[in-house]
Amino acid sequence: MSDTEATRQFDKDRAKAFMASMLGIVNGGSLSLMCSVGHRTGLFDRMAGQTSFTSAELAAEAGLDERYVREWLAAMAAGGIVDLTPAPEDDRENRFVLPAEHEKLVTRAGGPLNMAAVAQYIALLGQVEDDVVEAFRTGSGVPYSRYPAFQALMAEQSGARFDAALLAEMLPLIPNGIEALTAGVHLADVGSGSGKALLMMGEAYPESTFVGYDISSEGISVANAEAAARSLTNVSFVEIDVAELDADAEFDLVTSFDAIHDQGRPRHVLAGIHRALKPGGTYLCAEPKAASRLEDNIGEPMAPYLYAVSTMHCMSVALVDGGEGLGTAWGEDRAHEYLKEAGFTSVTTQEVPSDRANLYYVAT
Numbered sequence: 262m263s264d265t266e267a268t269r270q271f272d273k274d275r276a277k278a279f280m281a282s283m284l285g286i287v288n289g290g291s292l293s294l295m296c297s298v299g300h301r302t303g304l305f306d307r308m309a310g311q312t313s314f315t316s317a318e319l320a321a322e323a324g325l326d327e328r329y330v331r332e333w334l335a336a337m338a339a340g341g342i343v344d345l346t347p348a349p350e351d352d353r354e355n356r357f358v359l360p361a362e363h364e365k366l367v368t369r370a371g372g373p374l375n376m377a378a379v380a381q382y383i384a385l386l387g388q389v390e391d392d393v394v395e396a397f398r399t400g401s402g403v404p405y406s407r408y409p410a411f412q413a414l415m416a417e418q419s420g421a422r423f424d425a426a427l428l429a430e431m432l433p434l435i436p437n438g439i440e441a442l443t444a445g446v447h448l449a450d451v452g453s454g455s456g457k458a459l460l461m462m463g464e465a466y467p468e469s470t471f472v473g474y475d476i477s478s479e480g481i482s483v484a485n486a487e488a489a490a491r492s493l494t495n496v497s498f499v500e501i502d503v504a505e506l507d508a509d510a511e512f513d514l515v516t517s518f519d520a521i522h523d524q525g526r527p528r529h530v531l532a533g534i535h536r537a538l539k540p541g542g543t544y545l546c547a548e549p550k551a552a553s554r555l556e557d558n559i560g561e562p563m564a565p566y567l568y569a570v571s572t573m574h575c576m577s578v579a580l581v582d583g584g585e586g587l588g589t590a591w592g593e594d595r596a597h598e599y600l601k602e603a604g605f606t607s608v609t610t611q612e613v614p615s616d617r618a619n620l621y622y623v624a625t
Contacts, residue, residue, distance in 0.1 A: 292340045293383040295333060296367065300377035304333065305367045308359035313346065315356055327353075342367065372421045373615060381414055386573040393573055402525075402580030405477065411574070412480050416455040419518060423457050426615035428465055434611045434621055435514065435543050442466040446513035449474065451503045451534060452520025456484025456496075463488070463496035473498040474506060504529040508537035518547045519619065521599075522591050523575040525584025531603035544605065546596070546622040550612075553592030563618070564590070593620055600624050 299305045307323045308314065314322070316331035323330070334357050338345040342363060348354035365371035369378075385408070392403045405411070423431075432438050442448070445468035450459050453473025463471050475481055475498070484498040504526040515534050524530045534544055551558055551567060558564040571589035580586040593610060600608045605624035613621060 288340065290383065292336065292342070293380040295336045295340070296342070296377040296380040297384045298333060299337070299367065300369075300375070300381060304330065305359065305377055306369055308343070308357070309364050309368050309370065311358055311361055313356040313358040315354055317353065319357070369421075372425045373618075375421065378418060378421070381417075382570060385410055385414060386570065389573065393577055396577055396580070400580070402582070402584060402586070403574075403577040404581050405578055408574065408578075412455060412477055412483075415519075416457060416480075416483075419454065420457045422616050422618075423461055426613050427458055427461055430613045430615055431545070431547070431621065432462075434613070434623055435545050436623070438514065438543065438545075441513065442469050445469050447511065448472075448514040448516065449508070449512045449537060451506070451515060451517040451530065452524075453484060453498060454480045456480070456487060456498055458516065458518060459496050459498070460484070460487055460491065460493065463493040464491065467495060469495065471496045474501050474503050476500065476502050504533065506530070506533040506537060508533070510537070510539045512537050513539055513542050515542070515544045516546075517544075519549065521546060521596075522548055522571075522587050522589055523579050524587070525579045525582060527579075527585060527587050528599060528602065531599055535604040542625070544600075544622075544624040546600070546624065547616075547619045548591070548596055548622065549589050550618055550620045551590035551592045553590075553594035553596075558590060558592075596620070596622055 296305075302323060302325060304319065304323055304325070307319060316334055317327050319325075319334070320327040320330040331353065334343065334355075335352075337343040338355075338357060343357045343359050346356040346358075348356070359367070365374050367375065367377040369375060389403060389407050392407050395401075396403055432442065435441075442462070443466060445466075448459075448462065448469060448471050450471065450473045453459055453475045454477065456473050459471045459473045462469070473481075473484060473496075475484075478500050481498045481500040488496045488498070503520075504524060515538055517534070521527050521530060538544060549567060551561075551564070558567070567590045568588075575589040576586045579588075597608050597610075600622060608622055608624045611621040611623060613619070
């Protein structure tokens with residue numbers, strides 16, 4: 262028997278274990294969709310507080326159809342997300358409760374910890390599966406236009422993180438940043454999306470001026486409308502491909518939040534950011550928490566999710582028009598490499614307690 266044949270001997274125990282794993286994957290994917298529904302309909306939020314509900318009571322509370330709510334509750338009970346007290350005869354009289362230990366992980370009260378909000382990405386990315394499968398064959402990217410709901414979903418998720426940590430934990434990472442913002446500086450946010458971060462900064466630091474750059478016309482429109490509604494004359498937003506940013510020593514501070522890894526030309530973007538900073542300026546860059554080498558990510562709890570989101574969105578949109586396709590999990594080592602290549606001479610990695618998903622790079 263050859264070495265190859267020996268290594269290919271069938272291991273029944275391994276096959277059995279993998280079957281269990283695959284069942285977990287299918288059930289987990291199914292529950293992701295159900296959790297997304299529970300978040301979007303507000304059912305999880307209605308269940309908070311350890312009050313038990315029948316399907317009819319919960320449907321009435323949420324203003325939804327009882328039959329759909331009953332089937333959703335069945336999925337939640339089967340998945341161990343809610344607890345079931347069965348009725349003796351009629352499933353319609355079953356009672357369900359959301360355990361206190363689960364609340365912060367599936368309700369809006371959990372802020373950045375709300376995994377039901379994250380589950381929305383699974384439903385959204387499933388909508389572009391056909392496009393991504395075709396891209397596997399052609400090597401082309403999938404344009405942003407194929408993700409019409411992505412901007413709003415990103416705004417919701419990042420908004421929860423910003424509410425929890427932007428002013429108290431993220432901005433203080435910038436050396437003397439709070440003092441500078443209070444006194445008055447010029448700050449740019451690259452990949453500003455719908456503008457949540459800058460709107461918060463604009464209100465908190467009226468002596469400073471802020472400009473956001475993003476390629477999304479939808480995001481820029483929403484951001485400018487919100488700035489006008491709040492009468493924030495110190496905040497503005499510009500629609501632009503940030504790889505074409507042409508500013509020379511214009512800003513005291515630059516920020517970007519989860520924006521670099523899905524750029525088609527990330528090196529151009531980072532070089533433009535370095536060029537846009539005044540001498541002595543600081544760049545605060547938040548990117549997904551990951552290692553640069555695959556083997557170092559194996560076993561990390563969120564690694565499968567990061568690589569899946571990368572395949573279905575971040576890498577794919579970055580490959581449009583011959584982009585680099587950096588990938589979501591480009592990682593800490595490569596981030597340092599790219600920042601140094603862009604001209605930054607000092608780069609430190611920081612973490613924010615309220616944001617377990619990202620690493621923060623402070624570059625000067």
